[in-house]
Amino acid sequence: KNQVEQSPQSLIILEGKNCTLQCNYTVSPFSNLRWYKQDTGRGPVSLTIMTFSENTKSNGRYTATLDADTKQSSLHITASQLSDSASYICVVSDRGSTLGRLYFGRGTQLTVWP
């Protein structure tokens, strides 16, 4: 079973609407959680990082939240644009190894329609 589960698997919204993507993890010990955006045919790009002590962090129209007690994170996108169409990947890092091993979710495929 994957230690990082994302929902929904896919989502279609109209331009200008808001949406929230979910990420639940079981990774322990926890180091940080990062959200990546992957456009079709491109590599993932980091949007934001959340550490244990952080509850919320914004990057423009993207706002990430973290509840380390329930091991849940969300990514909220405000006033969506066509360019937000992409796969959003949740990645959790542990503190159990020198590598700081990364656990990847399968992503939420977001499509924004005009």
Place this chain on the structure above:
Amino acid sequence: EADIYQTPRYLVIGTGKKITLECSQTMGHDKMYWYQQDPGMELHLIHYSYGVNSTEKGDLSSESTVSRIRTEHFPLTLESARPSHTSQYLCASSSTGSGQPQHFGDGTRLSIL
């Protein structure tokens, strides 16, 4: 925009051929990684390197090999390609230190006929 480059972007080749996927970064990062990504699935780490002359296998068993002779260059080689190797291969790099983001290339989409 991250300065990490992968070539070729697309490759269609026959079974049994030797393939080298190139990855170069200009950020001076010590850590480099190779991932395999299939549609709708999570990224799987197949190789990583902490620096020159350092290479390790990742979580996903792979018949590929890597080398790290120069800091900026981390090529991946398949000695004899098979249809099961068909996938997208992503290269990434990061600087040393906890919590540093991985910067990804745009990937090589490999199809073995």
